Amino acid sequence: MRIFLKSIHIALKVNLAYPRDYLISLVIYPFILILNIHLFTSIYAYSEVSHIKGYSLSQMIWYYGATTFVWIFIFNFTDRRISNYILTGELGLRLLRPVSLFQYEMANAIALRIVGILFEFIPGMVIYSLIYSPNFLTIASLLKFFAVVALAFVLNYVLNFIIGVTAFITQNNAGFKRLMGAVTTLLGGAMIPLDFFPGWLQTVCDYLPFKYLFYEPVRFFINHGDISTAEAFYRVIFIDIAWIAALYIIAKIAWKLMLKNVVVAGG
Amino acid sequence: MDEIIIKVQGLRKTFKKLRKKEGFLSSFRSLLIRDFERIHSVKGIDMEIRKGEIRGIIGPNGAGKSTTIKMLSGILFPTEGTVDVMGFTPWLDRERYVRHLGVLFGQKSQLWWDLPPIDTFLLIKEMYRIPEEDFKARLNRFKSMLQIERIIYQPVRTLSLGERMKCELVCAVLHEPPLVFLDEPTIGLDIVSKETIREFIKQMSRDKQTTFIVTTHDLADIENLCDRVTIINKGTIVFDDSMERLSSYFSNRKVVEIKFTQPVEEKLLDSYKVISSGAMSVSIEIDTGEFDLKKVIFEILDRFPVLDVNIMNIPIEEVIKHIYSHEEKVVGYGEKVGVG
Numbered sequence: 143m144r145i146f147l148k149s150i151h152i153a154l155k156v157n158l159a160y161p162r163d164y165l166i167s168l169v170i171y172p173f174i175l176i177l178n179i180h181l182f183t184s185i186y187a188y189s190e191v192s193h194i195k196g197y198s199l200s201q202m203i204w205y206y207g208a209t210t211f212v213w214i215f216i217f218n219f220t221d222r223r224i225s226n227y228i229l230t231g232e233l234g235l236r237l238l239r240p241v242s243l244f245q246y247e248m249a250n251a252i253a254l255r256i257v258g259i260l261f262e263f264i265p266g267m268v269i270y271s272l273i274y275s276p277n278f279l280t281i282a283s284l285l286k287f288f289a290v291v292a293l294a295f296v297l298n299y300v301l302n303f304i305i306g307v308t309a310f311i312t313q314n315n316a317g318f319k320r321l322m323g324a325v326t327t328l329l330g331g332a333m334i335p336l337d338f339f340p341g342w343l344q345t346v347c348d349y350l351p352f353k354y355l356f357y358e359p360v361r362f363f364i365n366h367g368d369i370s371t372a373e374a375f376y377r378v379i380f381i382d383i384a385w386i387a388a389l390y391i392i393a394k395i396a397w398k399l400m401l402k403n404v405v406v407a408g409g
Numbered sequence: 410m411d412e413i414i415i416k417v418q419g420l421r422k423t424f425k426k427l428r429k430k431e432g433f434l435s436s437f438r439s440l441l442i443r444d445f446e447r448i449h450s451v452k453g454i455d456m457e458i459r460k461g462e463i464r465g466i467i468g469p470n471g472a473g474k475s476t477t478i479k480m481l482s483g484i485l486f487p488t489e490g491t492v493d494v495m496g497f498t499p500w501l502d503r504e505r506y507v508r509h510l511g512v513l514f515g516q517k518s519q520l521w522w523d524l525p526p527i528d529t530f531l532l533i534k535e536m537y538r539i540p541e542e543d544f545k546a547r548l549n550r551f552k553s554m555l556q557i558e559r560i561i562y563q564p565v566r567t568l569s570l571g572e573r574m575k576c577e578l579v580c581a582v583l584h585e586p587p588l589v590f591l592d593e594p595t596i597g598l599d600i601v602s603k604e605t606i607r608e609f610i611k612q613m614s615r616d617k618q619t620t621f622i623v624t625t626h627d628l629a630d631i632e633n634l635c636d637r638v639t640i641i642n643k644g645t646i647v648f649d650d651s652m653e654r655l656s657s658y659f660s661n662r663k664v665v666e667i668k669f670t671q672p673v674e675e676k677l678l679d680s681y682k683v684i685s686s687g688a689m690s691v692s693i694e695i696d697t698g699e700f701d702l703k704k705v706i707f708e709i710l711d712r713f714p715v716l717d718v719n720i721m722n723i724p725i726e727e728v729i730k731h732i733y734s735h736e737e738k739v740v741g742y743g744e745k746v747g748v749g
Contacts, residue, residue, distance in 0.1 A: 145535040159523040237484045
């Protein structure tokens with residue numbers, strides 16, 4: 143555990159070596175939000191309704207802001223880092239340390255997200271709230287969101303780890319990563335809320351892990367009516383944990399199998 | 410001193426390599442039909458290394474020495490053979506085994522580029538659970554031995570190559586492992602830094618009985634550092650003996666360097682095997698199996714206006730060049746060697 147904390151500490155220092163980078167991304171947020179305000183205000187006014195598919199105007203406006211925030215919580219590039227280790231031969235060095243790559247990369251991903259939360263989520267949240275008030279937010283909903291998004295982070299990390307391990311076969315997994323990126327954003331609900339999908343596609347999404355990356359955390363963020371019960375909350379938490387456990391086992395098996403055939407590049 | 414720390418038997422590694430042909434169309438073809446060829450990188454290696462030994466492993470590029478090292482360090486599964494290092498089978502017990510291992514890759518850094526080396530050291534302290542007092546004591550000792558008191562608090566990117574390499578070395582031995590692999594530890598360094606690093610390695614080996622396995626292309630490393638040297642060529646061991654025996658490898662051939670007081674006509678030297686000659690000097694090689702060294706020297710002293718004579722063994726570079734370019738096994742001393 144101490145080694146885990148120390149790794150986080152070091153990764154934090156590395157990521158904070160160039161802090162100005164993060165502040166630049168803050169400039170973009172207001173533009174996206176203002177665009178959404180105009181778009182959805184006119185859509186809601188035109189349809190003369192207060193809710194579309196259960197979303198109020200402010201929830202809909204915030205939906206895309208919320209996907210950005212979920213991104214900030216769950217993002218990591220473990221997949222790319224692992225394929226880089228394989229391509230550059232640095233994997234050798236990693237394997238020669240008495241810390242598993244899974245743990246090491248997890249510490250790095252957590253550190254990266256702490257920096258993201260400090261420099262992107264908190265200021266972003268302040269900026270958004272000043273422009274358009276998040277009137278749906280309660281303390282309870284926010285706490286539930288944190289719980290769900292923390293699990294989404296772990297889920298995304300395990301998925302990325304598996305994609306990274308596929309680089310053992312393909313050497314370079316850029317194509318596969320792009321495919322996975324498209325699938326996650328689309329079937330995960332980062333592009334459009336899943337409620338707008340046809341019924342059969344929604345059923346497909348129910349059986350895939352991707353909606354637990356974006357769609358569910360976003361719904362908890364905007365405090366959607368469907369998930370306000372305690373039962374709904376526990377259901378999501380339970381499915382999250384089940385997916386994490388299943389994918390973790392797959393990741394471990396894949397890692398063991400691949401390690402047998404690994405060729406560490408370079409002399 | 411006689412305790413064996415590494416025992417290798419019949420180690421082999423065969424890679425399956427995709428055969429790629431030239432041309433754009435054949436790239437597409439290879440998506441459908443895959444040609445594999447088998448590359449026998451390591452073809453049956455046996456060796457033993459004793460505790461506290463500094464063992465040099467050399468060989469031409471692509472000879473299979475990195476492959477061997479990777480298998481010994483547990484990051485590559487061999488095709489065949491057994492390795493026993495301190496009771497571990499490296500590739501099977503990797504996670505436990507690496508706790509007892511230190512590594513340095515001269516061409517790859519384990520230091521964090523943007524942070525001072527001390528941060529990496531602190532992480533290593535946690536990784537190997539080094540007690541606080543031990544960590545402090547060791548770091549202080551290493552700091553003064555390698556003269557890195559100040560630089561370990563500066564970001565790695567601002568350090569010179571020599572300073573960085575010293576810190577890499579600290580990373581490899583901070584947890585005082587009984588076995589350390591050093592891959593080209595002096596690559597690209599100046600003569601003073603090289604000397605410091607060699608001294609450090611020797612001291613560790615003396616004080617802590619640390620076993621070092623050093624791969625290098627720098628013969629000075631081998632000459633100044635190693636007790637024993639293993640030469641790997643084309644996947645097999647072609648020489649495995651002490652340093653002295655390597656330097657007296659061609660015991661029946663001597664090089665005689667002669668300086669003259671005045672220029673000597675080249676024609677007069679035709680009867681000797683001249684290796685190189687200058688205006689006032691010449692180097693000749695004498696096969697002592699064929700000629701009597703004493704006789705030849707007397708003859709030369711008699712015939713030419715000699716200022717100085719120097720009798721030497723064949724230089725170690727020549728020995729190694731010879732071993733690299735010949736396939737037959739020449740392990741052991743005193744064996745007849747085909748000189749060609």
